[in-house]
Amino acid sequence: MGHPGIAATVATVAAVLALAAAPVAGKTLRWTSQGDILTFDPMAQNESLNNTFSDYVYEGLVRYNKQFVPEPALATSWTRLDASTWRFALRRNVKFHDGAPLTADDVVFSFERILKPASNMKVYAQGVKEVRKVDDYTVDVVTDGPNPVLLRQFVDAKIMNKAWAVKNNVVNPQNYAQKEESFAARNTNGTGPFMLKSREPDVRTVLVANPGWWDRLEGNLTEIVYLPIKADATRAAALVSGEVDLVLDPPTQDIPRLRQNAQVKIVDGSETRIIFLGFDQWRDETPYASVKGKNPFKDKRVRQALYQAIDVEAIKRATMRGLSVTTGSMIAPQVSGYTEDTSRRLPFDSAAARRLLADAGYGDGLEFTLDCPNNRYINDEEICQAIVAMWARIGVRARLNAMPRATYFQKIQKFDTSAYLLGWATATFDALYTLQSLIHSVDPKGGADGNFNLGKYSNPKADELIGRIKTEVDDARRNAMIREVLQIHAADIGHIPLHQQVIPWAMRSNVSAYHRADNRLDARWIRID
Amino acid sequence: MIAFVLRRILQTVAVLGVVALIAFSLFNYTGDPIAFMLGQDATMEDRVRLRADLGLDQPAYVQFGRFVGNALQGDFGVSLRQGRKVSTLLRERLPATLELSFAAALIALLAGIPAGVYTALRRHSVLAHVLLAASLVGVSLPTFLIGILLILVFAVQLGWLPSFGRGEVVALGWWTTGLLTPSGLKSLILPSITLALFQATLIMRLVRAEMLEVLRTDYIKFARARGLTDRAIHFGHALKNTLVPVITITGLQLGAIIAFAIITETVFQWPGMGLLFIQAVTFADIPVMAAYLCFIAVVFVLLNLIVDLLYYAVDPRLRVERVVGH
Numbered sequence: 001m002g003h004p005g006i007a008a009t010v011a012t013v014a015a016v017l018a019l020a021a022a023p024v025a026g027k028t029l030r031w032t033s034q035g036d037i038l039t040f041d042p043m044a045q046n047e048s049l050n051n052t053f054s055d056y057v058y059e060g061l062v063r064y065n066k067q068f069v070p071e072p073a074l075a076t077s078w079t080r081l082d083a084s085t086w087r088f089a090l091r092r093n094v095k096f097h098d099g100a101p102l103t104a105d106d107v108v109f110s111f112e113r114i115l116k117p118a119s120n121m122k123v124y125a126q127g128v129k130e131v132r133k134v135d136d137y138t139v140d141v142v143t144d145g146p147n148p149v150l151l152r153q154f155v156d157a158k159i160m161n162k163a164w165a166v167k168n169n170v171v172n173p174q175n176y177a178q179k180e181e182s183f184a185a186r187n188t189n190g191t192g193p194f195m196l197k198s199r200e201p202d203v204r205t206v207l208v209a210n211p212g213w214w215d216r217l218e219g220n221l222t223e224i225v226y227l228p229i230k231a232d233a234t235r236a237a238a239l240v241s242g243e244v245d246l247v248l249d250p251p252t253q254d255i256p257r258l259r260q261n262a263q264v265k266i267v268d269g270s271e272t273r274i275i276f277l278g279f280d281q282w283r284d285e286t287p288y289a290s291v292k293g294k295n296p297f298k299d300k301r302v303r304q305a306l307y308q309a310i311d312v313e314a315i316k317r318a319t320m321r322g323l324s325v326t327t328g329s330m331i332a333p334q335v336s337g338y339t340e341d342t343s344r345r346l347p348f349d350s351a352a353a354r355r356l357l358a359d360a361g362y363g364d365g366l367e368f369t370l371d372c373p374n375n376r377y378i379n380d381e382e383i384c385q386a387i388v389a390m391w392a393r394i395g396v397r398a399r400l401n402a403m404p405r406a407t408y409f410q411k412i413q414k415f416d417t418s419a420y421l422l423g424w425a426t427a428t429f430d431a432l433y434t435l436q437s438l439i440h441s442v443d444p445k446g447g448a449d450g451n452f453n454l455g456k457y458s459n460p461k462a463d464e465l466i467g468r469i470k471t472e473v474d475d476a477r478r479n480a481m482i483r484e485v486l487q488i489h490a491a492d493i494g495h496i497p498l499h500q501q502v503i504p505w506a507m508r509s510n511v512s513a514y515h516r517a518d519n520r521l522d523a524r525w526i527r528i529d
Numbered sequence: 530m531i532a533f534v535l536r537r538i539l540q541t542v543a544v545l546g547v548v549a550l551i552a553f554s555l556f557n558y559t560g561d562p563i564a565f566m567l568g569q570d571a572t573m574e575d576r577v578r579l580r581a582d583l584g585l586d587q588p589a590y591v592q593f594g595r596f597v598g599n600a601l602q603g604d605f606g607v608s609l610r611q612g613r614k615v616s617t618l619l620r621e622r623l624p625a626t627l628e629l630s631f632a633a634a635l636i637a638l639l640a641g642i643p644a645g646v647y648t649a650l651r652r653h654s655v656l657a658h659v660l661l662a663a664s665l666v667g668v669s670l671p672t673f674l675i676g677i678l679l680i681l682v683f684a685v686q687l688g689w690l691p692s693f694g695r696g697e698v699v700a701l702g703w704w705t706t707g708l709l710t711p712s713g714l715k716s717l718i719l720p721s722i723t724l725a726l727f728q729a730t731l732i733m734r735l736v737r738a739e740m741l742e743v744l745r746t747d748y749i750k751f752a753r754a755r756g757l758t759d760r761a762i763h764f765g766h767a768l769k770n771t772l773v774p775v776i777t778i779t780g781l782q783l784g785a786i787i788a789f790a791i792i793t794e795t796v797f798q799w800p801g802m803g804l805l806f807i808q809a810v811t812f813a814d815i816p817v818m819a820a821y822l823c824f825i826a827v828v829f830v831l832l833n834l835i836v837d838l839l840y841y842a843v844d845p846r847l848r849v850e851r852v853v854g855h
Contacts, residue, residue: 035808039612046567117578120567174612181613201611202808203694203800229693229798230808233677237692241684375811406562406813446573 027528028223029511031521032235033248036202036228041184042158043119044174051156052520056207056224057097058158058190061088061107062151066514066525068334068429070151074102074159074191083146083473084129090137094214096161097188097195104133109162111141119173123427124157126448146471148478152428164189193217194224194523202228219526239264239506245528246513248521250506252321252378258506265507269515270325270500272332273425274434275377277370277387277496279303280418282456288418290367296360297418297455303493304346305356309394310387311348312498319382324499329486330424330434332500334517337431337482342490345497353394367397371412371420374402378501384421412454420454423501425518431482432469439489440466457494537837541830548826549600552819553593562609562813583609596819606816610809615820618805624704625695626801629793630786632721637728638779644729645736646768649744664730672789676723676796683719691716693798720797724790728782735778739771780836784829 038045042054055063061075075088094102111131114121127150130142143150165171170184188196193215194207205226209217227244229235232251238244240261250258250266258264279297280286286295296302312326328345331338357363372384381402388398398419403411412420426434441458442450449466450456465485472478489495503519514525563576563585580586584595599606605615644664648657667675684692696712698705707713743749744767752762791803798804802821809817 038610044612117575122575181607181617185612200800201613202804227694227798230804231673231796231798234680234693234796234798237677237680237685241688241692243684243692404811406811410563451573 026222027220028225029221029246029523029526029528030225030227030244031246031248032227032229032238032244034228034230034232034235037205037226039174039182039185040188040196040199041170041174041182042160042190043114043116043121044182044185046120046123046156048519052522053205053207053226054156054158055192055520056194056523057188057192057196058160059192060157060159061090061154064155064429068336068517070155074107078151081140084143086141086143086150087134088139088141090139091214092137094191095212096164096191097210097212098161098164100161100163100189102159102161102191103136104139105136106162107131107139107159108133109165110159111157113160113165113171113173114157116172121156121158121173123448124153124155126153146473148469148471148473148475149428149430149432152430156427159191160184161189218524220528221523221526224523236506239508242508245511246505246507246521248505248519250504252323255323255504255506256321263509265509265511267505267507267513267515268323268502269505269517270332270334270502271425271519272334272429272517273377273423273501274327274330274332275324275380275383275421275423275498275501276330277306277498278420278422278453278455278457279306279495280415280455281494282415282458286368286418287416288369288371291362296362296366296368299360300493301356301360302362302366303496305353305360305394306391306396307346307353307493307496308349308356309353309396310390310496310498312345313348314390315383315386316499319379319386320499320502323378323502323504325502326499327497328490330438330489330495330497331426331431331486332517335426335429335431335434337479339479339483339486342483342486350394357394357396363395365395365397367399368418369401370398371408371417372400372402373405373408373421376405376408377421377423378503380421380423383498415454415456417454422452422454424452427518429518431486432466435462435466435469435482435485439485439494455495457489457492459488459492459494462488533841534834534838537834541827541834544830545823545826546597548822549597549819550593552822553589553596562815566609596816600820600823605820608809608814608817610812610814610817615816618817619802619820619824620703621705622800622802622805624706625799626787626790626794626803628707629717629720629724629799629801630783630790632717633724633728633786633790634779634783636721636725637732637782640725641729641732642736642772642775645733646740646763648733649737649740650763652741660733664733667726667730672723672727672792673796675726676720676793679719679723680796690719692719695800720793720799723796724786724793728779728786731782732775732779735775736771739774740767743767743770777836777840780832780839784825784832787828788825 033049035049037050037053038047039050040053040057042058059073061073062070063073065071074091074094076091078086078088081087090102090104090107096102108131111125111128113119114125115128127143127145127147128141129144132140132142134140165184168183168187170182174182174185186199193210193213195210197206197208199205207224209222229238235247236251236254236258239247239250255266259266280295281297283295285293286297289296316322316324316326326345327343329338329343357366370384370388372381374381384400384402388400391398411417424434424438436449437452439457439462440449440453441463442453442456462485465481469478469481469485472481505513505515507513510529512527514522516522563580567575567579584592603616607613608615608618611618644660648660651657680692683690694716695707696716697710698707698713699709707717749762749767752766790801791806793799794801794803795807802824805817806821809821
């Protein structure tokens, strides 16, 4: 930009005009889902709904486009100075909602804040050793090694204003030990397309379009009103009666009826979340099985028998009412590194399953407990019930132990399980995130490696490849390694993948929205006609 | 009198202690809030640190002791879900719950008493039978179903009333009221009817039974013999004597209304304390659950105390017996 002064003037005039025009052409989206936002601090909660609202108010150096490829946001360009140093050029003339200009100091400060102990978003700055200011509009990011997913991480590393944070005493993210409410939980100062106007927790949150935003919305929203409604029936009723425009989580049993309603449309989209089963593969005797003195799940034939006994298409038809995409992979097609050939399932074959069990020495039956959540994933308990019934046909008597999520995760994260059901979404849209958490051996120090590998599946070759995937910057070589890990894991039957969840969004027929595979309602792409 | 009040206050404290203790022993089964507070990416180290920060690593009796100690100083801690003071949260939610509860109690009285009187006086009329049959439905249908039916008819089919929320509210100091705006009043109708229905049927049946009882007594017969009008007899003598137990029951039921508002508030997304409690339960938000249970216990105990004191003031026999006892 040759004339920043002129550009700024034009921008100001445009902003004033936009502001003046806003009430006339105002398009308000009133939307709902069952829970409320917990906080507006962009570093205090790593949870889907919170991240959705962080995206409205705050921005990162990069953001996703519709194909989930990072594109410039607060940074206009970046170059790699060496294997572990990245240089980002910041966008000029970006203003926070309070009018303060964005500078390198804010970026440096924000990364410091993300890395504080009380931050819940450390994972998005993983591997970052230091962020250095070069000049007002340039920063260097130093990592502890080559990091091929750095840009994807940075999508959710939001930039806050340093002066504002210092003034309001929120240099630290929300801290539960200090017994006070954090100012940043209910007040915001971002650079994003929307500004927080008012907030009544559990009742109503109102955001208005930011007239000074550096970019233009592809959609036409001028206001967003979020109204949480906990009761399923009421949420559906509010949509039908026109009191809300969009429901992010319409109740499954109401969807066929909503599809019949001319004033409502349903947009189906699949999530990156894969629902799968895991088994204790590390103990010599597993705690919740009838077999004493040995662990049947260590025998691959047993895992394969359990796999082939599951008719996943029947689960899709009867339990999920068509709202699932069956898969044999641990990652979804939207995730970078996915290949078609690694997602083929072993065929459903009860006879083969029975033979495998007999070969393994369990021809006369096997008993164990299947742990299952009952309020975490779509129809989670029903899926487990269906699987238990299918296993019964090959002589496996599984007891279903269904629990609410609060107790379920407490139990299985202590590895206190023989068999369990879990869902895993790939937050970064890059396969490494899943391979590292689910397939890599468990890090005894409690790090990210294998942090949800709750049956402690382990294969040294896979570990070695994952280690290299973490630092390989050549896409072709990296994707080949990802494919190899998925093949090794599938051959080992490390877990039994079932399906991807399909998440229908319900909206009034005059609303159009782009269904994101991470279930975030992206305000940039919403139109109301 | 003072001794009586003191004794009741001591009993109150004992009741609260027991409620808090039971609540805390139950919290062991509600699960681990840490899983909610930290996302799936949190490291073991983060979990351990947060658990220690919150004191959740200590045994239940230590947590209980600390809770009681703090509660005595008016400090109920910080909500794990919202990161805000529990006392602030309860204070914000109190007006919504109280307005809903009092509206429901008022509707229950205004509908229940006339219906009760009518069904007692015109026992064999068609309307009386209809009312009694309807009251059976009111007693037996679960509250959430009534709420959903009302939403279906009045919000979805007819589009007259909102299906959820409290409408616009006006702040008067820390109290927020929905009674001063049209949308607030419209929002109040469906939830308060839902909450009132059970109480209305209860009051109707109570009034009917009491009226029938009173109408059989000698002084009513004498009044008739004196040639008083039916109107004077029914309303001046019979109803007046019926209302004493009705007022008592209504007073005690107010506690039940406040406590059972949980279901109505959930169905209508009414931003009161019941909704707060339900959300706290799904999140295992221990401080909020504990404070709410203690609050409900206080409401029940206080209402009982007030009713007892009223009896004490109204019924001379109670005082006499005390004197004799000394």
